[in-house]
Amino acid sequence: MQANNLNWEVQAEFREYLSAVNPEMPKIDVQVFPNTLYGEGATRLIPFDLSDSLKTVYPATTPNLYAGYLRIKATEELTTNFVAASQMFFVIKGSGSTKMDSGMIAWNTGDLITFPAIESAHHQASEDSILFWVNDAPLLKYLGVIPNEKRFEPVLYTQERITQELKKVRALYEGKNPNRIGVLLSNPHFPTTMTLTQTLWSLYNILPKGIVQNPHRHNSIAIDHCVSAGPGSDTYTMIGKDIDEDGHIINPIKAVWSPGSTFITPPGWWHSHHNESNQDAIVLPIQDAGLIMNMQVLDFKMIR
Numbered sequence: 001m002q003a004n005n006l007n008w009e010v011q012a013e014f015r016e017y018l019s020a021v022n023p024e025m026p027k028i029d030v031q032v033f034p035n036t037l038y039g040e041g042a043t044r045l046i047p048f049d050l051s052d053s054l055k056t057v058y059p060a061t062t063p064n065l066y067a068g069y070l071r072i073k074a075t076e077e078l079t080t081n082f083v084a085a086s087q088m089f090f091v092i093k094g095s096g097s098t099k100m101d102s103g104m105i106a107w108n109t110g111d112l113i114t115f116p117a118i119e120s121a122h123h124q125a126s127e128d129s130i131l132f133w134v135n136d137a138p139l140l141k142y143l144g145v146i147p148n149e150k151r152f153e154p155v156l157y158t159q160e161r162i163t164q165e166l167k168k169v170r171a172l173y174e175g176k177n178p179n180r181i182g183v184l185l186s187n188p189h190f191p192t193t194m195t196l197t198q199t200l201w202s203l204y205n206i207l208p209k210g211i212v213q214n215p216h217r218h219n220s221i222a223i224d225h226c227v228s229a230g231p232g233s234d235t236y237t238m239i240g241k242d243i244d245e246d247g248h249i250i251n252p253i254k255a256v257w258s259p260g261s262t263f264i265t266p267p268g269w270w271h272s273h274h275n276e277s278n279q280d281a282i283v284l285p286i287q288d289a290g291l292i293m294n295m296q297v298l299d300f301k302m303i304r
């Protein structure tokens with residue numbers, strides 16, 4: 001056989017360094033996915049597909065993560081078959097069970113479940129149920145790989161346990177005003193990053209009434225789900241690219257915490273949490289920080 005080198009050279013590209021070393025990447029904006037997306041209608045998957053703005057040929061919410069809601073009507077079922085190495089499901093409301101090849105998990109409002117790479121998950125609702133889900137399918141699509149190893153076992157973090165752990169942390173800071181009162185949901189398979197999975201990171205963060213949590217930033221992208229908050233627009237996150245010399249966010253965008261809704265905090269942007277209502281609020285950010293932290297490029301910074 002003779003080598004046909006002309007063919008192999010067709011795709012050899014060369015670009016001048018200064019004009020190509022820092023290309024303009026697809027813009028990642030603050031985006032809101034309101035609870036009205038799942039208010040009514042048939043049992044279905046409701047993905048947050050931003051592939052147009054991310055310029056991907058596959059569905060994606062962020063470069064690494066795919067997220068959305070699941071609406072499953074009472075007694076009905078829905079199968080998800082994400083090609084992902086890590087999956088997270090949070091029960092916004094309802095109850096039911098999920099069957100996969102390694103067994104079945106029963107879930108209720110406020111529970112959070114993680115799955116490793118599995119072929120499919122059959123979700124069945126015993127009452128009208130809404131789930132919020134995030135997985136790392138876009139990362140695998142970007143790499144062009146299908147996982148062939150489960151890096152961890154499915155895990156159930158019940159609402160009861162999460163609340164207990166949050167109470168313990170709250171007691172720890174009684175009478176003080178720390179910049180964060182939250183619990184990181186973690187997995188024993190990832191002791192170095194202490195994250196939810198090898199790619200996903202998750203915080204169950206309480207924002208007590210009347211409290212401001214000062215600006216912080218990180219290179220991971222957050223898909224922030226609001227678990228609970230007072231009515232109106234008095235509980236919110238301010239998000240902006242830069243801070244001034246006094247640590248205030250310049251020209252921030254306001255993302256209101258509306259229970260059951262979700263918003264994106266872009267990578268590297270500063271954000272502060274504000275609760276001007278008379279009710280404690282809870283936010284559940286899911287980030288790609290497992291991956292970013294493992295690469296040691298999280299670059300977390302906080303204004304104290």
Ligand SMILES: [Fe+2]
Nearest residue numbers: 216218222271
């Ligand atoms: Fe954050």
